[in-house]
Amino acid sequence: MGTNRTALITDASHPAAAAIAARLESEGITVINNYPRRSNKSVIAEVGDDYAFDTWSLADMKRLLDMIISNRGDVNYLIHTDNVILRARLEDITEQDFKRALDYNAKSAFITTKVFGEHMAQKGDGTIIYLSTLHDEKPTGCAFAYSTAKGAVKMLCKEIALFYGRKGVRANVIEADYMEEQRESLDSLISPFNYDAETKIPLRRLVKAQDIADVVSFLISKDAAFINGADIRLDGGHVLYYGDR
């Protein structure tokens, strides 16, 4: 598979994005990399398929879709990778930071789905993958607005699996554990869950970018043609470790 197929990675700055892109490109899929949260909202590379549009802006995403269609044709896979861990306590976070965390993580999923999901539904074919976190179920103890947003994304996926599923577009969530690059962002003073994780994870290591790329590759393949609305936990069994104190 992969002939004339195109995937959009919504936030190519995710630590797993490069591995995902390499894996998809090795399968013959054209990968469009987007870099949100940058001031220059235009093509950021002379050669290639890199863009810098804000994923939580409907106007930006419509413009991105138009540019991709113009340059490359249809989008077949939406891979939502926006994953901004904003460390803050509920007790004293500002209104602005709360909204920012929700926009970066949840609104970006909603807006990209609204634009690219509808685009794929009109073709009657496509796959949406939300690269999320196990913190859509397990609280972080350090980034409440982040997990609140990811809880919303989990339900977005289920609603979309119904709504766009009827139009030939599948949607699934990957609930990944944290990668080495995200370790400090999820360090909590009130929850020891992520502390010394390698000794708690039965498989004795953190998730790697390649693990995530493998699941993404599987979910867009024909082998996963009947998987829709699923939450695929990718944590080596980490959440099974209960009662850490």
Place this chain on the structure above:
Amino acid sequence: MAKLLEGHTAVVTGGGKGIGAGISKALAAEGANVLFNYNSNPDMAERTVADIRGSGGEAFTMYADVADRDQVDAMIAKAVELYDGIDILVNNAAWQPNMDIDEYTEEDYDRIMDINLGGYFRCMQAALPYLKNSQCPRIINISSVHGIRPGDFDVCYSMTKGGIKMLTREAALEFARYGITVNEILPGGIKIEFKSGQTHPFKHKRIDRPRKYDLSFVKPGMPEDIANVVIFLASQKGHHISGASIIVDGGAILL
């Protein structure tokens, strides 16, 4: 028999109608002073106050938009002014426009997030200083079964309810040091006046199909069914429950 919440003070958002009114009445019946806000229906709110006072309880209502930080602060300040503190916060106010993703505008999205999620966050943050001083501090978030199962009638409503699940769990973890328990209740179908949506909530479901099964045993819940769980969680008996998601739907989710 002694009342379970004698002398406690509760703030209930959207407490004038529907599930919220059932909760306000039940809290007052157990001896709590109840302040609740209204946003769109002052008449129903005043009726609920009259019902509570007519039954010997204490209640006060005022206008407040939970999407507005200043109005939330004013509501919390009023409760403290009237009743000298807050022991129980029940987040309940929500907007449910019943739209699919292709019908939602960006402004609609921002609005429902600001009310259904932002409102819960704002009220928790504003009430926290007073809950810290309570002997029996409780936060109870009213969510929905659509926080765990899609409803197929309002994509963003479900998103906000999925968000409330994590907001509840994070708050339970963060506020444990203050002795505050935080839980969510997930009601299923509750028999109340119809909500604010413009479209039929079951438009994607084949409700016209012949009924092969006798589902008459599945009864819609009443606001009192939710209120009973609120009372339990708010009382001393619920002191060891925190971070829980309690489904109250008569088992309908199992069908």
